[in-house]
Amino acid sequence: MPATVTYDLVFSSPFGGYEYFAHYLRQHCGQMRLSFFMVNDTWVHEFLAKMRAGEIKVKVFLDMTTDQAILDDPYTMLANEAKERGAYMIDDPGRTNEICHKGRGHKLLVEYGVPVPETIILDREELPGFRITDEVRSRLGTPFVVKPAMGYWGGAGVIVDACSEADLLRSVEQCPKSDVFLLQKKLAMKDLGRHKGWFRMFYICGTVIPCWWDPLSHEYHMVTPAQLKKHQLTPLRKIMRKIASVSKMKKFSSEICMHEDGKFYAVDYVNSTPDMSPRSFYENGVPDEVIRHIAWLLFYEAMNTVKKGKGFFDVDLSEVDANVPI
Numbered sequence: 001m002p003a004t005v006t007y008d009l010v011f012s013s014p015f016g017g018y019e020y021f022a023h024y025l026r027q028h029c030g031q032m033r034l035s036f037f038m039v040n041d042t043w044v045h046e047f048l049a050k051m052r053a054g055e056i057k058v059k060v061f062l063d064m065t066t067d068q069a070i071l072d073d074p075y076t077m078l079a080n081e082a083k084e085r086g087a088y089m090i091d092d093p094g095r096t097n098e099i100c101h102k103g104r105g106h107k108l109l110v111e112y113g114v115p116v117p118e119t120i121i122l123d124r125e126e127l128p129g130f131r132i133t134d135e136v137r138s139r140l141g142t143p144f145v146v147k148p149a150m151g152y153w154g155g156a157g158v159i160v161d162a163c164s165e166a167d168l169l170r171s172v173e174q175c176p177k178s179d180v181f182l183l184q185k186k187l188a189m190k191d192l193g194r195h196k197g198w199f200r201m202f203y204i205c206g207t208v209i210p211c212w213w214d215p216l217s218h219e220y221h222m223v224t225p226a227q228l229k230k231h232q233l234t235p236l237r238k239i240m241r242k243i244a245s246v247s248k249m250k251k252f253s254s255e256i257c258m259h260e261d262g263k264f265y266a267v268d269y270v271n272s273t274p275d276m277s278p279r280s281f282y283e284n285g286v287p288d289e290v291i292r293h294i295a296w297l298l299f300y301e302a303m304n305t306v307k308k309g310k311g312f313f314d315v316d317l318s319e320v321d322a323n324v325p326i
Contacts, residue, residue, distance in 0.1 A: 005050075006057040008034035009302045010082070012075055013064040014041050017277035020288070024295035025062075032303055044074045051081050060302040061087040063096070064273050088305045090205075090250050090298065096272045099247040103149035103180035105269045112246045114239060115265050117145075118185040127172060127181070132165055140185045146171045149180035160186065160215075187267065188260040192231050195221065197258025199233075201240050202274055202290070204251050204297040208240045209290055213255065218284040235264045243270065251298065 009029055011022055022038045029036035039047050050056040061082040065075035079093040099105050103121050110116060118139055122130055146168050148157040157175035159167045162183070171181060190197035200213035200220065210223040210233065228234065236256055243254055243266065253274035257267050276294070279285035 002055050004055060004057050006035070006059065007037045008306045009060045009062065009299070010037050010039060010047075010058045010087075011062045011064065012039040012044075012078060013273075014044070014075060015064070015273075015276075017282060017285075018064065020278040020281060021276040021291050021295055024292055025299055028296065028299040028303075032299075034303060034306055039075075039078065044078060048074055048078045048081060051078070051085065057085070058082050058087040059306050060090065062090045062298060062302070063093065064276070088302075090301065091252075091272060092248075095248055099249060099270050100272050101149050101180070102147060102182055102269065105247075106182065108246055109243065109266065109269060112242065114242050114246065114269075115263065116269075117187055117265050117267060120183040121149075122168075122181050122183065124172075124179050124181070127168070130165065130168070132163075132168075136183070140183055143186055145182075145184040145186050147182050147184070148175035148178035149182060150175065150178040184267075187257045187265060190258045190260045190262060192258070197231075197260075199223070199236055199256045199258070200275075201236060201254045201256055202252075202294060203240050203244050203249070203254070204294050205301040206244075207297055208237045209293065210236050211287070211290065215255075220279065220284070220286055220290075222287055222290065231258075233258075239264060239266055250301065251294075 009025065011025055013022075026036045026038070028034075037043075037047075047056065051058070061079065063075075063079045065073075065079065070076055076093065079089070083089050083093060099108070106116060106119060106121065120136065120140065143161040143163050146157075146159040146162045148171060157171040157178065159171050162168065162171075168181065168183070172178075195212045196214065198213055198215050200211045202209040202211070210228070212221040212223055213219070223233065223236075228236075239256055240254060244252075247270050249270060249272065251272070251274065253271045254266055255268035257265050259265060274294075275286055276291055277285040278288045278291050280288050
């Protein structure tokens with residue numbers, strides 16, 4: 001029987017734009033003598049087979065595949081196999097599947113007091129008889145937003161200017177596997193000078209990293225400490241920490257809108273596969289310094305797990321200011 005090969009950190013992702021992120025994970029692992037392997041489309045089937053045969057063991061498994069588990073997807077099967085064999089999961093695939101379902105996630109966040117837009121949740125079975133009545137319009141306004149509970153890459157099924165049942169059906173046709181659909185009040189972003197009040201927020205192992213994000217151009221900019229103070233943006237971090245507490249996720253991104261009335265609302269709750277495409281390679285990519293910082297935080301989480309807190313560093317990274325990239 002072949003000897004078992006043990007990897008300290010395995011990073012699983014089918015997305016081609018994540019090599020920059022993977023490079024920094026690999027570099028940090030090399031510097032601290034941790035073994036690293038990136039599973040992509042080339043390796044996923046062979047890696048899964050060898051893990052099932054007991055030829056590969058994984059200590060820390062970093063999953064960047066999909067928000068909702070498709071049971072026969074090889075990446076889903078790989079994550080579940082790693083969990084069953086005792087790997088430390090970033091994040092647990094079962095928990096990811098539960099919280100990233102927008103319908104179930106919405107109800108949970110409302111229960112724990114996270115501010116969200118006015119929302120109507122519809123099961124697929126309710127759709128044939130559903131009508132946009134005057135009561136619905138009074139709750140949501142016109143236009144409103146339609147989104148599937150089961151997310152799809154590239155925003156498929158998200159209709160941001162819906163006005164009628166026909167728009168709801170467009171979302172349904174684009175997302176045949178989604179069991180639930182959300183109709184939400186469309187929020188108006190507050191004008192904050194150079195930027196609008198819309199934010200793509202990252203939560204990584206206790207650290208919150210805020211970015212300005214334009215939902216039309218998809219352009220990122222880092223939020224500076226001066227901007228946090230000037231625009232009174234401290235609720236952003238409070239909301240992210242509340243979502244993290246409720247979701248029990250170690251890494252995710254969220255979208256938060258500062259409405260024109262000055263109130264903050266979580267509008268896209270938990271994305272377990274935050275964008276890691278760098279701006280240096282992609283026009284609408286994440287600032288490179290943010291990706292490097294995220295890679296460091298995830299590596300540090302993995303290293304502490306592998307080394308079992310033996311004190312390679314004496315700094316608590318949960319206290320590091322998220323606006324100072326490492």
